Amino acid sequence: MKSGIARVSVAVGVVALVSGSLSKSAFGESCAGWTPAPGETCVCSDFGPREVTVCLKMDGVTPEENFHFEIDFDCPGCNTAPDIRLFAGNLDWQVWSVNTTTQEIPEPPGDIGVLDAIENTVYGVTLERPDGMPGAGNVKAIIPTSLRIPM
């Protein structure tokens, strides 16, 4: 693990937003798996075969859902591997997914669907928990240039 040592930017072309998911909770309201620390934002699914909690933080500000990022739990397969889209250009995004169904301590990594970002700006993303544990289990794609159809 060499988090923070090396960075690669991600940039995307023109994209449009999708609507947010209704079946989720934010800021740890009912996310049993992870209690966010100051500066972190966590969003979890509370249905499906397992519960996945996705947390994010960035440099300088506590990320706000649907403003700095969005998470989609509704797309096919997203209830267990949510899609994540970053809006705010930031060099120090940190993203991690936690699987809370096993009730293991520490919690095993959760899955992520498509991780992408919008706008032609600079992103630096580290898939890692704050304690240095792996940031994700399976990941469908990290494609900052993906284009979504408006809904």
Next chain:
Amino acid sequence: MNGGTITGNIETLFVQQNLSFGDGGLATFVIEGELQGNATVPKLLDVTIGSLGTSAFLNADTIIEGGRLQIGPQLGACATGAPATKKMVQIDTIENGAALIFDGNLSANVSVGAITGGQFIVEGGVEDVQIVIGNMSSQSNPGGVTFGSSASGPCPFFGELVINGTLPAGTSVEFNGPFDATASIGMVGQSIKGTMALKAGGAGTIVAGGVGLSGTLTLAEGASSSFSGSVTLVGLSIGGILETTAGADLEGTVTFPFSIGGTVDVDGDLGKNGRILIGGDSLGSVVVGGNQRGSIDVGSNIGSAGSIAIGGNLTGDIHMGGDMLGSIDVKSLARGGRITADGLGDGPITVKEGTFNSTFIHLNDGLGAGGSIVIDDMGGAFDAGGSVQIGPDIDKYAPMPPVVFDGCILIKDDLSGHIDVNGCHAADTADLNVCVLGAMKGTISINQDTCPDPVGLDNSCINPCP
């Protein structure tokens, strides 16, 4: 990605470099599972991928100086020669001190544009895949390629290696496991000036532009290994070496379509199926440390600085299409062994011990002033039991052909075989210098019937061959 770890699989990964990062935007991450689809990453610093899925396509610009791309899984059993899948790894440059490492067997096609002081390492075996390397060079670190280097035992190479540039001095390509009969190396028009070694020998096919000055191509190492494949080298420059070492045998064919100036050194035997074919002149040296059962064929001349030395018994063939102007040195000519030249013998042919019957030394155009044949040179009481013929075969229906005999023949023990000198000696004025120090049990025949200026035989041994 700045970094981090994915413990599972990833289907697609696309990363763009942005130089606005203080460190130049270098990728550092770990995928513990499988890369299943396409991954595009510009500059890699430290990336680990657990394994490649059957349709994985990893495309990276550069593994930067001191960086590393490590791809699993760890080696289980060695490769068995399975055909290539759709897997592809494409790297533009492996920079100085950087490394592309496959922990286990390589089952993906690999393309590397340039290795500039970096290393490409496959710990396990290589399946039936294609590996293409553009250019190789050394910087402060040597550029190198290593296959089958697992500590648990060397693994075989079944693939095709193509190198489109010269292998410069200081660079190396190393095969630690056997080079399978289906394997190949293609360096068409490109020279080996560094080192290429098939440490465990094998078979397969090697084609290269040549071995240049300071270059070495090792086909097998160790008494228990041999090379039985096919090698074609357009050239072998002065200072260039093609070899087997530590007693390894050559059982295959080495072909030089043109002349060579370097060294061919087979430390073990040149086996029954071993062949060294030199299309032009041999201006360097050919050495067989053990016995020669196969053949050495020089299409034209052995040059004045050229030599052939056989440390053991010669039961195969040494043939020159032209003149023998250098030297030939063998331990003994055993049954069936032959040294033949279609041209003139104008250098020393030395047999340290004896010649057995059914052996043959033949210099078709004769023995020049610098030519000599010495048998039992070590004085070990070995007979000259074979045949020596100076001059062409005689056709009784044709005029007697010309022959030259300005050199000498020396038998240091008994002559129990035959010496025949055939032809007319137009320019020879002295009697023929043939000295037998031991008993005369065989024959010396000077066949010059109908020749206008017949010569005599000087067997006084007053001026024997030096």
